[in-house]
Amino acid sequence: MNRKKIIEEIKQDYAIKRVKATERCDELIAELKKDSAFDKIYTDLIKKELQLMRDQYSKDCAELRKDVAELKGKIEKYLTKKHLSPSSLSPKYECHICKDTGIANGQMCECMKRELNERLSRLSSSQTNFKSFADLDKKIMNAHDIKAMEVLSTWCNNYPNVSKTNINIIGASGAGKTVLLECIAGELLKKGYVVCFKTAFELNELARLYHTGKSFGLSDAMDAEILLIDDLGTEPLLKNVTKEYLYNIINMRQVKNLPTIISTNLSQEDILNRYDERIYSRLANKAKSINILLDSTDKRIK
Template sequence: MKRSAVVQEIMKNYEKKRRLAEERRQEKVAAIYHRLPQLEALETKMKKKGISITKALLSEPEKQQLLLQQLEDDLTLLRRQRQDLMNQHGLKEADFEPVWECTYCQDRGVLKDGSHCSCFKQQLINEAYHMSNLAGILEKENFKTFRLDLFSTDKVAGETISQRENMRQILTECEGFAFNFDLPEEKNLLFYGHTGLGKTFMANCIAKSLLDRGHIVIYQTAIKLITLLENHQFGKDSREKDPQTLERLFNCDLLIIDDLGTELTNTFTNSQLFQIINTRQLEGRKTLISTNLPPSTLMERYDDRICSRIFAHYNFVKFYGQDVRWQGTETL
């Protein structure tokens, strides 16, 4: 689902909210009038006064000043009577107004200056979180909870810098990716390295940072992604076909494909994966791939079309060193 489609959906909800608020207001006012018919009579009188004076002004324009003064006097009197009656029955002006969920934008989502209200932004974020498949985990796994000190400062055999230094560079790169996300020249990311080195954690950090800014992020493991595509293509049961979920894989702002290489690869998966990667690339949407496979194995596993896209348009980020206990987040 594109951001614009989500926005449209949210705006429809605002319209619905406003309609409901207006209906409730009418019910509330009707109940007050039912209880106090004299109040309604006063208000009808005030309206009629205005109309009769307008008519009089048209037929006797020379008496304008006098007529307006008369109107003002009459209205002042009627207003006072109305106010007295309201006071007697403990009514306030607010009792005649709609009750808005958001008083800033009166459930329009947009403020008077045309900018989006903060309630709109929050809804967009909530909706994006809901769709991301990451809603629960991101409170624990984000840039703020990421701890460099968990990584060893020992030199890693075959590498020029320590694991911690490497993670520091990765952190900088990932923060940069999130920060520059909207720049078309910012490349996609491919995380590779063994399990337990923080690839998923780092992908989650990026996801949260983007979600909090109202971007649509979708997380899927490669296995789930292929299952979704297979169901769509071959699923006999229409309940297994979920066009919206499928559409989001193509249209979301950031697609995270986790654990690439754990799915079964065949001609079908290769062509489907290519469709997603290539379409997203052509449409300028970013993708983050995470895999346990080293680049040389990726090249053997996936056909040339996929590899050429990945090698041309992705920054390769290597995770190495010792397994940190990513599962026991209380140690982070």
């Protein structure tokens, strides 16, 4: 599921809302028209309104306008007598600004923006604590890590206009890798992108279930606009599963130019030893990847 598909879904839901609003109105009119007194006024009004629409640019319609106003007054009186509001014959839209079209002044209406953000948050991992770079306390960070944070923050600001779609955040346990991933997820979600946040352990489990035909949840991670994998290397190595699916995910996403953002405490050697050359070469592909080292030791990917 991506942003474009979600917007399509919302547009369909809005179309249904508009139809329902009109239907409710039509039902009420049909009911009122059973009374021949109302039927006569209402039919006259529709006729005169149509005539006005047709003639207003070519003729003097003062008389016609007066008739329409008079008939509207009669209808209002009729409705008041029946304890109905004068607006009850017009469709009741949930949003009076865009009348449930989702478009106001040629732009996405605020109501649709709210709906989009809600759906994006629901779709993006619910257990993730989405953060913002602005929330980080720079006083407790060293200059090196502040620089790293700035690179990531700039990347998020520029996304989707970025040349490198893979980010590897490398650092020892407790170096703050997860927090940085949560910030990236939060920033991109704020920009309206669907993010899929998984620990390597969870992703491995999804791969195992997929491999054994028990669940198809892996496709969410495969196709997510942005995939974040936390703590790569902490998952158990399952035969025919871990390496194979990790390679497929990373490779497929690189081919499709979809961002994959990984945190790991594995060194270059570790990745080669634990996985294989194919996974390593994709993660370390300099043309596609940004490597962020949270603590500099010469063992780590550069």
